[in-house]
Amino acid sequence: MKEKIKIFLDTDLLEKYLLGSTTTEESLRVERYIAMYPEVREAYNELQENLEIFAKMHALKTPQGLKEQILFRIRQEKRSRSKFYRFAVAASIAALIFAGATYFFYNQNKSLQEENLIVNSKIQDLENDMKIQLEDIRNQYIVLNNPNTRRFTVNGNKKAQELKAVAYVNPVKKLSYINVSNLPQLPEDKCFQMWAEVNGEMVNLGIIKQFDDKEKLLALPYADNAVSYITIEPQGGNETPTVQNIVANIKF
Template sequence: MKSDMEKILESDLLERYLIGTTSPEENIYTEDCISRYPEVKRKYTELEEDLENYTRSFAKPAPEKVKRNVIHAIRRKKRSVPRFANMAAVIAAVFCTSTIVLLYQNKLLLQKNGSVNEEIAALKSDILNTNSKLDDVKNQFLILNNPKTRKYILQGNRRAKNLKTVAYIDPVEKLSMINVVSLPELPEEQVFQMWAEVNGEMISLGILENTQNKLLSIPFKEEAKSYNITIEPKGGNINATEENTVASIYLR
């Protein structure tokens, strides 16, 4: 389970807190994390500096027209107090408008940054999925082309006559794969689960699904004495229900 520090650093909560788009509950949570975790405080400080630098990069001199209007307003007033009051009002209005524009631009930038981060996360996920598929293809090539690979056919008993699976064991590369050729229909609340017998104990190798003759990786068990398939409750079981065994084969 991820800690609060990991959660807040991997989310966009600090960015949203900085631009004021968080809820009161999120504000309390964020401020608590900033005070408790130096890493979070450091990240928040970096974001503040980035925002300040970005704001400065957009700072521009006041337009000439605005300058002329300010000077004109000063010259029209002869009294010192009203003159300075008007000048302050004009400057304040210009500053306020500029600040609002910059804050809006900053908000858009941070929102865009959040979208970019989401795209990067999605891209990383795609890369991991692609690498996983490449590993599966590589393992399939190794296991099918190794002359020392052993092939075991598991066929169902009278309780699952149409069950047929083929297991491939490569003791050299320590790879195990299974090809589910056919599986009979089971009630919705039941599944087929595969087990390896290791030192007299049944170790789960996962739930079987009808994958239409596709090779799937299963955990390699070096000391396995047999492979077994049982009928278990939906979601699988921690311990094998041996009286519900529908297929078994002893390994050479």
């Protein structure tokens, strides 16, 4: 019986159940194990508490003033449409006299509709960004709490001895992240840049900055036997890595 419980806990069904991504059959199995086995129930409660803490730490705030901007835009639209309808009625009585005014307000309404499309597009982009960030937070939670995750300590070479980082790799979920906890000081015209070798090609992962949040994780492309590098490049970054300026190798 103990072996059966251990096998169940080694799966990610509890995590999937908490995140609402289990099938109906998987959900029934999880609920049955939680009800029957105290060890599973205890693990479930612990995961639930960890997820709540993690979610609170990384809660996303709505951009300041977004609600007011949307309400202001709606009020503008209502006022403009009201004006348009009043002038349309007047134009129907004296079409020749008010033809110019009708045409003017038609253009105004068309312009307002175009602006509304832009506002709606920006709101949609914001929603998509929030979905991506929530998915990233979910993946970070899995990587940090899954027993299959492997941890690699990364140290800089002689060119950057103070560089300290930790890489987290989960071959089951095919996820990998890195936490750069310390970066040495560089001249103002230099910066650190990260790269990953994917399918034989070097992929630019962007410039690394000294984060105020020491727990911040950066996503890495996952691949079997992957290799990532940190180099010193000119300020603003480079299109290709400067091989002689490699300061750290990260092999999974």
